[in-house]
Amino acid sequence: MEKKVLVTGASGFIGSFLVEGGLERGMQVWAGVRKSSSRKYLQDSRISFAELDFTDSDRLEEQLKQHKLEHGGWDYIIHCAGVTKCRDKADFEIGNYWATRHFIETLMRLEMLPEQFIYISSLSIFGPIREKDYSPICEQDTPCPNTAYGVSKLHSEEYLQKLKDFPYVIFRPTGVYGPREKDYFLMVESISRHVDFAAGFRRQDITFVYVKDLVQAVYRAIDKKVVRRAYFVSDGYVYNSRTFSDLIQKELGNPWLIRFTCPLALLKVISFFAENIARLFHKSSTLNLDKYKIMKQRNWQCDITPLEKELGYRAEYPLERGVKEIIAWYKKEKWL
Template structure:
């Protein structure tokens, strides 16, 4: 029989690719979505849907209990649901930490714990460390998150570690890009409008991972039945702050651009103003104090040696290939 897998946050950028990854591996894939979630990238007729509301623990328990009665549980769960933009620190804690904790507690209560529980965390849990020598962040380093997002992800990780014999696997990807992703798309859109923007004058080492490589890493862990481990994920390379935009320009035919280097003190002020302006209209700004701290961070190197040695991971998409893919997709979809 096919192994059953649940992907939460399936309507999102990373989640939708994780769903496709399960289908490619001949699994019975359940997409965990909210009732209001878009299913634009979940059109394959083999996908089955589980409506899950992580904002209401009582409702979630009812939904999971109903699913168990009708379909049983899942062999694997990839918990990708979460929040990346919020109005307050409390909202990050609710959307990332508490939602994850309640989910696991309910699964345990209903005797629905899977063989593996894969948690999609973030490199942001470590914060701006090793910035003096620009050496790679190591798994034994002490996390020092300086963003509300990073702190909420760290709290989720600490909770997983505290559970005796719980079969978790944690992935901490660096900047994830690919088709369907909208934050990095803003850079391509800006370059199409002949403007390029760089945050700060000081050296910045950046790392990336193409979404398909992240998917590959996750399913390698499932196939190898790894438990109680955490891995950084990148393409294994390190880039300068200009590399991404330079590659975008190349794929777009090298349009003329005006490059602005924004001093960090000015970026901080702009982030605050954008955030306050958005709050007046009940919205969340892409540029905000949390995002400023991410843009300010100078060192995003991370050691993926354990991922390579233990899982046999090898990235298939260096940045040049990945950028070529996303620009072609943006054009095909009419985004550019």
């Protein structure tokens, strides 16, 4: 009998790949979407859809109640829904922590708890630590987030971990990139226009994970039936701040480049004004004070040893292979 998995946030970048990962493994996949969500990358006829409104707890309860009546529950839930950009910092707490909490409380009330509840968190919950010796962040470290996004993800993790016997699995990916992703694409687009930008002059160690490797890690956790565990996810390598842009430049055919390194003090001022100007127009800005703090952070190393030992994870996409694939996709889709 096919196992049923719900992927929330299925219309998003990571969510759409998680849906594909479930289909590839022969599962019955339900894509959790809003009524207004784009289904551009959810065209496979095998996908079932569940409309879920995380902004309205009463509406969400009605939707889940109706789903249980018609289809039953799910064996696994991968909770990828959330917010990464907000006009108001308080919206991170609402969209990430409170929405997750209401969802779980509703599942418990309706007796719809799955065998595993997989939560996609972030390395950002740890903030700028281990920056003196540049050693990997590990699970014994104390989280110290310095962004509203990181704080909201940490609050969600703490809530999950306090629930007695709750079958959570938490994944804390570093920077996730791949086809369909728009933030890293801004760098690709800039380099294609002959401009490269770096933040700060001090050493910066960066880590990445290709989206398909994150998907691999999630489904390995399902296969291994682990519960009440949290894992960092990266490709296992550490890169300097220039590696990503150098690989992009190479795949684009080595266009000539003007490279700018912005002092962090100046970047903070620019971020402040960008955030507040966007707020005046009731918009969210890609460059803001939270983004500044992310660019300022010097150490993004993380220890994936538990992921490798417990789940048998091995990244299939080191950065060079991943960049090659995304540039080919951007060209194919005429983003470039």
